[in-house]
Amino acid sequence: MDEPGGRRRFLKSVGALGAASMPAAAVAQHGGHTPARGEKYMFLAPAEVAFLDAAAARLIPADELGPGAKEAGVSYFIDQQLFGGFGVMAKMYRQGPHAEGTPQQGYQSPLTPQEVYRTAIAEINAGCAKQYGRSFDKLAAAQQDEVLRALDEGKFPLDGVPARFFFNMLLDNTIEGFFADPIYGGNRNKVGWKLVGFPGVAAVYTHLVEKHGVPYDALPVSIADILEGKAALDEHGHPKHVLLVRKD
Amino acid sequence: MASKLKPVDVVVVGVGLSGSILAKELAEAGLQVVGLERGRWRDTDPDFAMPYAHDELRYVKRHELMQDLSRETITFRNNLNETALPMRNLGSFRPGEGVGGAAVHWGGLTWRFLPWDFETRSRTLARYGKEHWPAECTSQDWGVTYDELEPHFDRFEHLYGISGKAGNLKGKIIPGGNPYEGPRSREYPNPPLKTAYAGALFKEAADKLGYKPFPTPSAALSQPYTNEYGATINGCVYCGYCQFFGCEMGAKASPQTAVLPNLMKQSRFELRTHANVVKVNLDSAKKRAVSVTYIDSRGREFEQPADLVLLTSYVFNNVRLMLLSGIGKPYDAVANTGVVGRNYAYQTPSSVTLFFEDKVFNQFMAAGGLGMTIDDFNGDNFDHTGLGFIGGGFFQAATSGSRPIEVRPVPRGTPRWGGEWKRAVAKYFNRSFGIAIQGACQSYRGNYLDLDPTYRDAYGLPLLRMTFDRRENEHKMSTYITNKAAEIAKAIGPSKMNVTPRTEKYTIVPYQSTHNTGGAAMGADPATSAVNKYLQSWDVPNVFVVGASAFPQNGGYNPTGTVGALTFQALAAIRTRYLKRPGPLA
Numbered sequence: 001m002d003e004p005g006g007r008r009r010f011l012k013s014v015g016a017l018g019a020a021s022m023p024a025a026a027v028a029q030h031g032g033h034t035p036a037r038g039e040k041y042m043f044l045a046p047a048e049v050a051f052l053d054a055a056a057a058r059l060i061p062a063d064e065l066g067p068g069a070k071e072a073g074v075s076y077f078i079d080q081q082l083f084g085g086f087g088v089m090a091k092m093y094r095q096g097p098h099a100e101g102t103p104q105q106g107y108q109s110p111l112t113p114q115e116v117y118r119t120a121i122a123e124i125n126a127g128c129a130k131q132y133g134r135s136f137d138k139l140a141a142a143q144q145d146e147v148l149r150a151l152d153e154g155k156f157p158l159d160g161v162p163a164r165f166f167f168n169m170l171l172d173n174t175i176e177g178f179f180a181d182p183i184y185g186g187n188r189n190k191v192g193w194k195l196v197g198f199p200g201v202a203a204v205y206t207h208l209v210e211k212h213g214v215p216y217d218a219l220p221v222s223i224a225d226i227l228e229g230k231a232a233l234d235e236h237g238h239p240k241h242v243l244l245v246r247k248d
Numbered sequence: 249m250a251s252k253l254k255p256v257d258v259v260v261v262g263v264g265l266s267g268s269i270l271a272k273e274l275a276e277a278g279l280q281v282v283g284l285e286r287g288r289w290r291d292t293d294p295d296f297a298m299p300y301a302h303d304e305l306r307y308v309k310r311h312e313l314m315q316d317l318s319r320e321t322i323t324f325r326n327n328l329n330e331t332a333l334p335m336r337n338l339g340s341f342r343p344g345e346g347v348g349g350a351a352v353h354w355g356g357l358t359w360r361f362l363p364w365d366f367e368t369r370s371r372t373l374a375r376y377g378k379e380h381w382p383a384e385c386t387s388q389d390w391g392v393t394y395d396e397l398e399p400h401f402d403r404f405e406h407l408y409g410i411s412g413k414a415g416n417l418k419g420k421i422i423p424g425g426n427p428y429e430g431p432r433s434r435e436y437p438n439p440p441l442k443t444a445y446a447g448a449l450f451k452e453a454a455d456k457l458g459y460k461p462f463p464t465p466s467a468a469l470s471q472p473y474t475n476e477y478g479a480t481i482n483g484c485v486y487c488g489y490c491q492f493f494g495c496e497m498g499a500k501a502s503p504q505t506a507v508l509p510n511l512m513k514q515s516r517f518e519l520r521t522h523a524n525v526v527k528v529n530l531d532s533a534k535k536r537a538v539s540v541t542y543i544d545s546r547g548r549e550f551e552q553p554a555d556l557v558l559l560t561s562y563v564f565n566n567v568r569l570m571l572l573s574g575i576g577k578p579y580d581a582v583a584n585t586g587v588v589g590r591n592y593a594y595q596t597p598s599s600v601t602l603f604f605e606d607k608v609f610n611q612f613m614a615a616g617g618l619g620m621t622i623d624d625f626n627g628d629n630f631d632h633t634g635l636g637f638i639g640g641g642f643f644q645a646a647t648s649g650s651r652p653i654e655v656r657p658v659p660r661g662t663p664r665w666g667g668e669w670k671r672a673v674a675k676y677f678n679r680s681f682g683i684a685i686q687g688a689c690q691s692y693r694g695n696y697l698d699l700d701p702t703y704r705d706a707y708g709l710p711l712l713r714m715t716f717d718r719r720e721n722e723h724k725m726s727t728y729i730t731n732k733a734a735e736i737a738k739a740i741g742p743s744k745m746n747v748t749p750r751t752e753k754y755t756i757v758p759y760q761s762t763h764n765t766g767g768a769a770m771g772a773d774p775a776t777s778a779v780n781k782y783l784q785s786w787d788v789p790n791v792f793v794v795g796a797s798a799f800p801q802n803g804g805y806n807p808t809g810t811v812g813a814l815t816f817q818a819l820a821a822i823r824t825r826y827l828k829r830p831g832p833l834a
Contacts (some may be wrong), residue, residue, distance in 0.1 A: 059665040093321040093336045101333040104755035179652040180305040196677035201302040202487035205613035209486045212445035215608050226299040237298030
């Protein structure tokens with residue numbers, strides 16, 4: 001961003017993230033389709049993973065822009081979240097009595113997120129079997145969209161939890177898993193950050209904040225990158241970003 | 249059975265923004281001070297160290313620095329006809345927990361409330377007459393004026409090293425600052441932060457429309473600064489992980505960076521963490537506090553006798569401790585009598601989001617309180633004749649940190665998920681910014697805090713119950729001022745905009761603002777206020793209740809600057825008058 005006019009042809013950076021600058025398009029392609037390494041599920045059963053993989057692929061699909069939520073490892077992210085504090089409402093108030101309340105009163109289910117996922121996925125698969133003759137993950141994409149839309153609109157009949165309550169949790173966790181630091185198991189290869197142009201762990205931006213309108217195409221840096229020694233750091237521990245070569 | 253501890257002069261309940269300052273000053277004045285903090289010790293190093301400091305999931309979505317609701321929450325209902333239910337997850341607001349309180353994760357916008365804010369009722373009646381006053385509105389004068397508070401605002405801003413530009417120096421209007429602010433005795437201690445692209449475009453459009461844009465005053469410091477306590481706060485590096493985060497640079501003013509280095513060296517001060525105060529014990533006449541009872545991390549109960557009790561925790565706990573302890577008469581919303589819990593208010597935030605096809609904003613290069621503001625539609629800075637509401641709010645083109653889990657705006661009409669959503673997020677994440685509008689919220693009969701009849705905390709004590717909804721005044725105000733902001737947005741020339749006034753029923757679910765106010769309102773009349781103008785309980789004069797709990801209603805600003813001023817207002821009264829002659833000050 002030192003060049004006037006804002007088009008950087010090349011940038012320097014002190015050997016971070018495998019050193020060489022890569023064309024932006026190549027990075028985007030490089031993104032998604034790496035197999036999951038060492039991802040051992042702690043909570044979800046295989047049928048539940050199949051459901052989440054299928055749902056994630058419709059909520060944030062892979063397309064010409066790059067990988068989607070399934071490729072980003074969102075199912076594994078959700079598994080890890082459910083197994084941890086979030087899944088058991090560690091910082092949430094759980095005492096009864098429980099009542100449904102008004103929409104304005106928020107989360108009132110006696111079920112933990114662990115139980116919400118388990119209950120809802122089983123019910124949705126049973127509902128799909130009844131309506132389409134197979135489980136959600138085996139449906140055609142258009143049918144999956146239909147089911148997700150019905151959940152979103154609260155029209156898919158669920159007994160254990162309100163449909164929209166589950167859908168909102170699923171969508172929220174999917175977006176989290178797509179954009180959270182890869183240290184949590186999602187956003188694999190930082191595909192979510194690359195999609196939107198978010199640099200992740202911040203560098204020092206003091207000299208950049210007044211470069212108005214100048215794109216900042218940095219190869220994103222994650223906490224995991226830093227812990228693994230893949231990013232050069234300044235004295236306060238901020239990474240030195242590697243800027244990508246722009247084709248235009 | 250509680251173990252009775254050795255008496256001290258002062259016990260401070262809650263070591264956050266107010267508590268840390270009062271503890272430091274009173275210890276230095278020669279008093280033995282104990283600070284009781286229910287959370288843990290937290291400091292820049294190691295708690296906010298890189299690289300973990302830049303973790304959106306942990307801090308924004310899993311609430312690392314915020315209150316653990318499994319132990320204590322509030323219950324909520326919109327009105328008296330509903331049954332309140334517990335807030336099981338943090339949503340609408342995010343109170344802090346631990347040393348430093350919410351002033352660790354605050355956004356850093358540091359305002360002085362307008363002179364009008366402190367005299368809302370009398371000035372409205374004088375200018376517009378009784379018929380202009382909203383139905384059931386209990387907003388009132390604070391019993392203190394801006395001019396009385398000015399030295400305290402000044403002291404707090406210089407303690408925290410606020411970055412900004414004066415607009416009114418001793419009555420003289422200074423170009424580039426806020427011409428609507430009350431007169432200030434001197435310039436801000438540090439120059440404003442840099443100007444991001446969003447702010448530059450906003451400024452240009454606002455200038456063109458004849459408004460008076462100025463840089464938002466911020467506690468993210470524009471340069472390193474050493475304050476009167478000898479603490480050095482660093483310069484901000486615009487990393488964009490500010491609000492909801494601790495600052496790895498020590499560049500955001502907070503108890504940790506501005507006060508604790510000095511406080512922790514005071515030989516007459518002792519900090520006890522994981523000390524959860526459950527009651528202020530009164531004498532048999534209920535006129536004097538004799539001690540506080542707290543429970544430690546092992547479940548042991550202690551009684552700490554003290555001559556002076558300062559309640560300096562968050563709004564909710566200040567009010568709850570008064571109710572649990574029998575300090576002051578609880579408010580009865582049906583009879584409209586009593587004072588404790590009365591005048592709970594909040595904020596009426598709204599926004600305009602601008603989308604562009606050809607401009608990028610890098611809104612992730614950011615700081616808390618980085619932005620350009622206009623105050624032309626705040627308070628009574630504009631003529632309300634015929635508008636049917638009172639109050640307003642400031643507008644800010646904010647560059648406070650765009651991180652994609654929470655901040656990924658898409659044009660209205662975009663689906664919530666699927667390919668179209670993904671394309672919109674990819675396109676607009678870096679091609680959009682928002683004008684945030686910090687609308688005020690008046691107080692009303694029927695909006696209040698009391699003890700819940702059903703739900704209990706981890707110690708078996710009743711939770712605080714919130715009964716709250718915004719009223720027609722807030723909805724009209726929000727619609728009017730948000731449309732004004734939309735005119736500025738339009739002048740900037742986005743391809744699309746989302747104009748989102750706040751007009752629906754209040755919901756506790758999506759995040760709106762951690763600006764809860766009132767419940768222990770200050771005032772000149774003990775029939776309508778819980779504390780006097782010195783933040784002293786009318787009923788139990790050796791108890792002071794300091795914080796935004798004292799706001800009789802909320803202004804169109806972030807509250808922290810005014811909380812800082814009230815802290816010094818209470819301190820001055822305690823030091824110069826109360827300690828010489830303990831007893832009622834008003």
